[in-house]
Amino acid sequence: MSDDFANDVAEGLSATPKTLPSKYFYDAAGDDLFIQIMDLPEYYLTRAEMEIFREQTDSLIKALGQRPEKPFELVELGAGDGQKTFHLLKKLLSDGYDFTYVPVDISANVLEHLKNFLKKELPDLKIRIEQGDYFKRLKGLQETAQPRVILYLGSNLGNLTDEKSKAFMEKLSRRLTPGDRLVLGVDKKKSADIVLPAYNDSKGVTAAFNLNLLTRINRDLGGEFKLEQFRHAPEYDEENGIAISYLESLVDQDIIIGALDRTFNFTKGEKIKVEISRKYDLPIIRKIIADTPFEIETVFKDSQDLYLDIVLLRD
Numbered sequence: 001m002s003d004d005f006a007n008d009v010a011e012g013l014s015a016t017p018k019t020l021p022s023k024y025f026y027d028a029a030g031d032d033l034f035i036q037i038m039d040l041p042e043y044y045l046t047r048a049e050m051e052i053f054r055e056q057t058d059s060l061i062k063a064l065g066q067r068p069e070k071p072f073e074l075v076e077l078g079a080g081d082g083q084k085t086f087h088l089l090k091k092l093l094s095d096g097y098d099f100t101y102v103p104v105d106i107s108a109n110v111l112e113h114l115k116n117f118l119k120k121e122l123p124d125l126k127i128r129i130e131q132g133d134y135f136k137r138l139k140g141l142q143e144t145a146q147p148r149v150i151l152y153l154g155s156n157l158g159n160l161t162d163e164k165s166k167a168f169m170e171k172l173s174r175r176l177t178p179g180d181r182l183v184l185g186v187d188k189k190k191s192a193d194i195v196l197p198a199y200n201d202s203k204g205v206t207a208a209f210n211l212n213l214l215t216r217i218n219r220d221l222g223g224e225f226k227l228e229q230f231r232h233a234p235e236y237d238e239e240n241g242i243a244i245s246y247l248e249s250l251v252d253q254d255i256i257i258g259a260l261d262r263t264f265n266f267t268k269g270e271k272i273k274v275e276i277s278r279k280y281d282l283p284i285i286r287k288i289i290a291d292t293p294f295e296i297e298t299v300f301k302d303s304q305d306l307y308l309d310i311v312l313l314r315d
C-alpha cells in the first residue's frame with residue numbers, strides 16, 4: 001500500500017492539473033470522519049439509501065430473484081459498517097433464505113467490527129469476510145457454484161470517472177454468471193443547492209475529511225504540508241451532475257515530500273483535484289453499462305426522489 005501510495009502521490013502531484021486519488025482518504029482518521037459525514041444533516045445520500053433498504057425490503061428481496069431453498073451468496077463490495085444491509089440481512093433470514101453474506105472491504109478493522117456486530121445481532125447469519133481492494137482484484141468473487149447477488153451501494157461508483165466506471169462494470173460482469181444480479185446504489189442528479197452543501201457542510205467535517213489526505217501524506221511519506229495553507233473547495237457541475245472536491249493552495253508555496261525526495265510547487269489559487277462524486281440518472285447508467293451484459297431490471301427510489309438503488313441482471 002505504501003509503495004502504491006508513494007507512486008500515486010508522485011504521479012498525481014506531477015500532473016497538470018494536480019490530482020490525488022480519493023481512495024487514500026480512508027485511513028483510521030478518514031474512516032472516522034466518513035462515519036461523521038454520513039450522519040450530517042447535509043449529507044442526504046446515506047439516509048436516502050437507508051430508507052430504501054428499510055421501507056422497501058420486501059420488494060427489494062423479490063427483485064433479487066432468489067428462491068429461499070436455493071443457496072446463494074450476497075457479496076457486498078465496500079461493506080463499511082453494514083448499516084443499510086442489516087435490514088436486508090435480517091429480513092432474508094426471517095424469510096428463511098439460505099445465503100452466505102460476503103462483505104468485502106479494504107479495511108480489516110472495519111470488517112472485524114462488522115463481523116462482531118453481525119455475529120451478535122444475527123447469530124444465524126453465515127458470513128465470510130474478504131479483505132482487499134475490490135477495484136484491483138474483485139476479491140471475494142471467487143469461483144462459486146452458487147448464484148450471486150452483488151451489493152455495490154453508497155454511490156461508491158460515483159467516485160470513479162465514467163470511463164473507469166465502464167471498465168469496472170465490464171470487469172465485474174466478467175466475474176459473474178448469467179442470472180447473477182447487482183444492486184447498484186447511486187446518488188441522483190439534482191440541483192446544486194442540494195448537492196453542494198452535502199460536500200461542504202457547515203461543521204467543516206467534509207473539509208477535515210479532504211484535508212486529512214495531506215495529513216496522511218505528511219505522516220506516511222514525510223510530507224511537509226501545512227494544512228492551514230490549503231482550503232477545501234468543492235464545485236458542482238449541475239448540467240452534467242458531477243461534484244468535484246479540490247484542495248486549493250492559499251499561497252505560493254513549495255512542499256517537500258521526504259519519501260519521494262521531491263519538492264512540489266504550488267501557486268496561490270492552484271487546486272489539487274481530490275475527488276469526483278458523480279450523480280446519475282438512468283440514461284447515464286445505460287451508457288455506462290452499454291458494452292456490458294448487464295441490463296436494468298428494477299429501480300428503487302426513496303420518498304424524496306434523491307437516490308436510486310438499481311437492480312441489474314447479468315444476462
Ligand code: AVI
Binds near residue numbers: 156199
Ligand atoms: C464514498 N463516497 C460515495 C462519498 C461521496 O459522496 O462521494 C465520499 C464523500 N466525500 C465527501 N463526502 C463524502
